Amino acid sequence: MEIAEIGSGVDSSEGRLRAYHLFYPVANRRFVGFFEGRRLGAGDKLVANIPFGxxxxxxxxxxxxxxxxxxNSETQINVIRIATEEDLRLFRENSEKEEDCMRRAxxxxxxxxxxxxxxxxxxxxxxxxxxLFFSSPSRVDFRPLLAPLGKEFKMSINLQQMSFKAEARNSDCYGICGRKLCCRSISNVVDRSCVTLKKVKEQKESLNSAKMQGPCGKFFCCFAFEEEFYKSQKKNFPSKGDRIVTAPNESFRVVDMxxxxxxxxxxxxxxxxRSFKRDEIMKSGNGEWRIIAGLV
Structure with missing residues (x-):
């Protein structure tokens, strides 16, 4: 089966297998799925097979x-079909019952x-x-719950322990910026690479963990979002130890930026x-930084 390329000029005819980013709002998770048929757009609803443990x-x-x-094996799911009106009706009806299920459970x-x-x-x-999604600081033996839960709901029970990071994604918490947590409000944040201590140091942040961690106990997502900015700026700035020549017999060594x-x-x-504005200095042909003429 031919896989269509994005931007290849291929029309929306049947018989094309295309890959899509899919979002599962129940667990606030993002997947990749393939669909053969008409080209889908943002907001389309699909029925897909979701893994639970x-x-x-x-x-x-x-x-x-x-x-x-x-x-890959962790992010790819099997798409069954485009959701019908009947599928969406069942989903809405069940959603209306879930608050009561929470109370009973x-x-x-x-x-x-x-x-x-x-x-x-x-x-x-x-x-x-x-x-039933739950969190706990340690592993939980939930076997004593299965019988009373099964008797209460008269259906199969699946208990899924979530990490603190996943719990934060599914909460209505706000960050120190006053906005909803990135992992909650921006669906693709879960696909971003892990924020490491090296990235934090590159952004010259204090190593006080209390100021760098979100409710999940991990580094703020914004370190990942701002990484490209710091990488691009680093190319345009002198490095620590570089010389800035201000006069024929006078120079300064860069200590911070x-x-x-x-x-x-x-x-x-x-x-x-001495503090210099970035637009006051320029790099010369021999690799030294010099103050722009007329600004001494």
């Missing part, structure tokens, strides 16, 4: 955009005495299955530390 079941996903990537968890935080309850639209304020700090043994 050691099992899977069909549910509704949203199309984000067309993509070139083929995914929470009551049972409290009565049994299992230490876990119930995050979400989801009724699968195409089977008699309820998925601020990409946001566009300031370079340099030191001279006799004159101390």
């Amino acid at each position: 050691g099992m899977s079941d069909n549910d509704i996903v949203d199309v984000l955009d067309e993509c070139r990537c083929k995914g 929470s009551r049972i968890i409290e009565s049994v005495g299992v230490k876990m935080n119930l995050i979400n309850a989801h009724l699968m639209p195409f089977s008699k299955l309820i998925v 601020n990409f946001i304020s566009q300031i370079v700090k340099a030191e001279n043994e006799e004159k101390g530390v």
